[in-house]
Every structure is written in C-alpha cells, then in structure tokens.
Amino acid sequence: MTKLGQWLCGFALLGSAWAALALAPPGLQPPAPLRQALLPLPVYLLVAFGCYSLATVGYRLATFNDCEEAAAELQEHIKAARADLRRRGLRF
C-alpha cells in the first residue's frame, strides 16, 4: 500500500470511530463529559501536531551542527593537494 493509502486508511478508521461516538443519535450517545471532550478532539490533535512540528523543527534548527573544523581541514587538504599535484605536473 502506498503511504497515501496508509494515511487514508488511518483517517478513515479514526474518523469513523470518532463520528460514531461523537455524532451518534440521541439514543446511543456516550455520557455527556465524554462527548464534550470528543467533539473538538480532531481540532485539538491538529493543533497539538502543529505545536509538535514547530518544536521539533525549531529544536533541530538550533542543534544543526556547524562544522568549523571540517571546513578548516578541507582548506588545508586543498592546499596540500594543489602543491602535490603541481609537483606531479598538473597545470591549473
């Protein structure tokens, strides 16, 4: 199954479970406090996911390594390589 397929299945399952409980006809409704929590649940989850995303990307942005030494080392290697190649006859 494609990833899109998996997501659609997941949404369909959770969506129908939520609809069955939250939008049930008066006779089959779960107790009032449960319904009050259930109805806005999708929106809550969306907001929670939004916050999680922002926090994760923010954290990863802040901890994105800056490779100072790698850059310096690279410059050293370039100098050494150029000298070596010049010795061997390479004309730049």
Next chain:
Amino acid sequence: SGIDFEIIIIDDGSPDGTQEVAKQLEKIYGSDKIVSCVVISVLLSPGTAYIHGMKHATGNFIVIMDADLSHHVSLYLMYGAKQKEGNFDIVSGTRYRGNGGVYGWDLKRKLISRGANFLTQVLLRPGASDLTGSFRLYRKEVLQKLMEKCVSKGYVFQMEMIVRARQLGYTIGEVPISFVDRVYGESKLGGNEIVSFLKGLLTLFATT
C-alpha cells in the same frame, strides 16, 4: 589506505575546465586509477551521470559524491568501514545525526533544510535521516537495480533511491558527514527548487 579504488569523473561538457584537469589527472595517475568521461548534455541529471559512471566502474562498491568538495573525499573511508560493520547494501551520509553538519549555511537555508526533512520524515517514514544528500555508497548490483526503478530528477531522485531501496528490502547504514558548502561553484536553493521538491515529495507519497 590499503583499499583498492578507482575514480570516475563525469563531466557535462560545460566550459569550466573540468575536462582538461580530468585528462591531466588521468595521465598522471594512469587510466586504471582515473577514468574521465564526458557526457555532452545541457542538463546532465545525476541519474544520467550515474548510468554513464557505472558503465566504467569495475569495483564491487560505488561511492557517489559531488565533485565540488562539498563532500569530503576522506570520509569515504568511514563509508567503507560502516559497510563492513553491518554488511549494508547502502551507506548514506547524513548531515542531521551524530556529528554530521554543515558549514557556510545561513539560518534561512538551515530552516528550509530541517523543515523539508521533517516533512519528508512525517510523510514517507523512510528510516533514513537524510534523504536529499547525495554522498552515498552502494553495492554495485544495488545501484544498478535502483537505477532501473527510479524515475525522478534532482533532489527527489536522491529521495526516491532511498525509498525504493527500502521497498526492495535493502539494508541502509548511516554515517555522519560534514557538508562544507560549495568551496567552488554556486549553490542553488530558490523558489523553483522548493516547489519541485514539494511536487516530488507528494508524488513519492502518493506512489510508494
């Protein structure tokens, strides 16, 4: 270093002097060590370059890297070591884990990179932390198989390689790498790249 290697240089025929230097290197080190190949094409995509490169490759493992020194050559030893460690089919360099990282990126570029990677992780759950990197080691047969299956271009091509590899059950190891931004050459990450990345991501999401 005790490892048998050969270097294959693929040039797109642009007048940047690559061909002359490559030919000189071939003379200096011998053509069993360096093979220079020119593919005249206005838009030489990585995919086409890989195909041409593979035709000349005689080894068991192929390391693919950018030639503008943003990928540090010395790191390839780490790839070899990692591959041996877990007998992996693919070893991928990651800028996002361990002591991997970048140099010369401003905040905006880092943000876009992390944001795009997050989106990719959420949508594709690929099991690899860096999908758009192109510094990788492949078993030769694995690369050949993947080349047959992959159809996208540019950044998305790199992503598709890993996603397809997962689908086919290949094992992927990771090695932290430092990506030193173009010592030579210009880097491109404009609106166009972002749009085509999103299009490619959604295509992979819907088709794999």
